[in-house]
Amino acid sequence: MPHRNAPLTETGRLRLARCIVEGGLTLRLAAERFQVSPTTAQRWADRYRTLGEIGMADRSSRPHHSPRRTPTRTERRIIKVRVLRRWGPARIAHLLGLVPSTVHRVLTRFGLARLTHLDRATGAVIRRYERDRPGELVHVDIKKLGNIPHGGGHKTLGRQAGRKNRANAGYSYIHTAVDDHSRLAYSEILADEKKETAAGFWQRAHAFFTSCEITVERVLTDNGARYKSHAWRDTLATAAIAHKRTRPYRPQTNGKVERLNPTLLDEWAYARPYRSEQERRDAFPSWLHSYNHHRGHTALAGKPPTSRVPNLTGQYT
Template sequence: MFHGSARLTVHGRRLIVQRHQAGWKQAHIAEAMGVSRKCVKTWIDRYAAEGESGLVTRSSRPHTSPNRTPDEVEQRVLDLRHRERRGQDWIGLELGLPPRTVSRILRRHEVPYLAECDPITGDVIRASRATGVRYERERPGELVHMDVKKLGKIPDGGGWRVHGRSEQVRARGIGYDYVHSLVDDHSRLAYSEILPDEKGSTCAAFLLRAAAYFADHGISRIERVITDNHLSYRRSRDMAAAVAALGATHKFIRPHCPWQNGKVERLNRTLQAEWAYRHAFTSNEARAAALAAWIEHYNTERRHSALGGRPPISRLPT
């Protein structure tokens, strides 16, 4: 394989040698081939020393790399990536390495990009639809994203993560938890609750509590609320009244375009990977009890690459 800027193939190098053997001067060969005199001399000398094999393309990698990252450090990067399933910015800060160094280590070991992996298992999957148009509102409260994530409840004694996949475990389904979430577009401040359903009245009451949580953290006004087109959002009078009580405008995403509500969709994915499925909980109550602490960690400690490695609280009014 030849790089995109290569002037010569093996055939071209052989032509240089043939013209030299025919009595051409090196300067004339260089002009005819459109390369430098040094390039011509290199291939003539290499052919003289090694014969036909000397014309074959070789790797440009140096024989030694004294500044290469030590193997034990590379292994720490790989272990942390496998265990935490986080990106180069997060891993770099954890290990005190430049993110670019972490990226090169991951690529050198053919570790797939996070966007190509299932957030729960880490298995490579087909990437979902993405948009190249990224945006961020200028101030907290200008736009908030709202959504519900449905999670299967954990039977007492644990589910399949504790006992393994089997028909007995599969048959013990006891219903679902509905995780309601609200995310501020500018700061990424998040608030989540586990509720018994996703009815309009439930969504409306959650929105008012979430707005109070945001107010306690310096976001005194919510201007716009964006949701998908679920009936509990679009047709509920309770939901419309709650949005009006906040003095906000209700926006809806285009049908079948969940990436337009991407910030809360990304929170849902993070919730699954770092809270719901990170530990093998032995009861549904234990998992539910861990949510509030995780949200506090998310808002005050967890680093966000979109915020320059800082937590959401760093963007809130002081």
């Protein structure tokens, strides 16, 4: 495909070549008429004489010979290590005595999937899915988080003083529910992960999604005891919501909420050196609102989750 400033298209090349070959125009006059160099005019005229009209098409700029290309034997070794060990370019390069950029080019040339797209245990390409409408599936999970002692932890006081100050600080449990289609999230910081606490959280999360005009149909959780309890089962049954559980030892099945957990830690929990647990908790509602209403999501083409929830109250605030 010609670049935007190319003086000749395929049709223009054909007219130029015919003027020279069939019309008898000199190279210099033809070059002046079509605003190109005599060398360019000569090239298209020669191609027309040799190949005819099909010679006016663009050709690949790839060289006929690449004497410095990575040897085939080395390429095979790179591919073998990648397939068997599922290593990245840096580790493969260290093993084989190569440069990481060379390994990366070989992997790209042969279309090998990125490690982030593979299941590390089996090497199979991860099949990503997305539900068709809000509420069709909601992911639920709990993240355990160490509390910040009064006066701050090691990020504020230094590692030695922070370690002493952290004694008996305890833990918090972040219960989170994420809609599969929109990635709209509801989250609370609670004192434990007991069955009564989990059931109470879901009642409030369900009320939140209902207020957003989202009808929850199914809920996906891991196989924790709290999600196998009668309290959890009865809470969902009362609202006519189906309960699905992930396969054992396969947390990626609950990937939407599992991916939100590190984002939550990076952008809120560890985003700055808080001086107390209460200070960090006070910042949580603001961060969650920003995540739902303003923060661009890569899976949503850079738009926030609320962009997929029509008529949501406060969507544009």
